[in-house]
Amino acid sequence: MDLQELKKLEQKRRVRYGYMWALFCAVLWGLWYLPGTVVWDLNPFDEMFGEIAAASGDDVSLVVTAVLISGFNALTVIIALLVWNGVLGKYGEMKRTLKEFKPCSKWFFLGSIFGGPVAILGSFIAMGFVGGAFAAVAALMYPVVGSILASQWYGEKISRRAAIGIFMIIIGGLIIFGGGLFAELGSGNIGWIGYLGGLMAAVGWGIEGAIAGKGLDIAEPDIGITIRFLGENIIWWIILIPLLAITGFPMIKYALLAFEPLTILVLVFAGITFGFCYVSWYKSFPLIGVGRGQGIGNLYGMFAVIFIILFFGDVPSWTLLLGGAFCLLGSFTMFSEETGGLESLRGE
Secondary structure, eight states, X not given: OOHHHHHHHHHHHHHXXXXXXXXXXXXXXXXXXXXXXXGGGSTTHHHXXXXXXXXXXXXXXXXXXXXXXXXXXXXXXXXXXXXXXXXXXXXXXXXXXXXXXXXXXXXXXXXXXXXXXXIIHHHHHHHHHTOHHHHHHHGGGHHHHHHHHHHHHHOBOOOHHHHHHHHHHHHHHHHHHHHHHHHHHHHTOTTHHHHHHHHHHHHHHHHHHHHHHHHTTTSOHHXXXXXXXXXXXXXXXXIIHHHHHHTTXXXXXXXXXXXXXXXXXXXXXXXXHHHHHHHHHHHHHHHHOHHXXXXXXXXXXXXXXXXXXHHHOOOOOHHHHHHHHHHHHHHHHHHTSOGGGGSOSBOO
């Protein structure tokens, strides 16, 4: 076997592992919508919603409660990731990566801004206002944002097949948002904020993926994602939650009341599924590129809808299913690209 054949064999192996990690991400991400939906009905978050709604209205109450839920989600994720890196013996590497702020770790802290207060908060808002199935399907447009930004920022190539897949995802997104959003606006129902949350999730995760791809040029994925969630915890627990508490919302009171056995169990389940979903997501980017990693990870929408139907019996509307089908078809189009086209992920 000559050098060229060895190179092709190694490339096929990298692509295979890249697709495997992206598929793991999709399954775990789909599972995350189960605890993400259930947690809204658990103490103290349901009590928190009632108290704030009585004083400030349902819309403000749901957004503020979503902030605290997002904070606890980030907390359980960082605990899971720290345990993971401890088992792998990577604390020394984490320390070295944190010190390299300008060339490396700054990208993960920047990613935490778009992944936390934009994408994850938006997703919890969508779950609270519209439901878990919508929240899962609405964010399916995020590979469009990620692919385009990765192409513009650092020359990641978008093939003709990938462009077709992106176009299909855009069509699916228009179907998902179109009918439901116009109906909400026409009726004056506050549920339109849930659609805004779904859009926040799509844009936020797309931008985060492109930013993370830059940081992963230098850092290991396991380390990069841990730093990213370290940044998100700083945003929630040192900046936003104390700021809301200062403005008069009972954030500290309900944060202390959240340590109930069932609530903790659900939050830990969310932290494990979401934490390792993110690990898999970040591991796929250096192997198959941001656009393709996001495209395959997009299959989470299919898994989420299946899990929600199986566990809750909630069947989404036909527009949601049709739009989701277009998004998944676009992802499969990107997934089916010949591996030869992945030999060089970026242009010259």
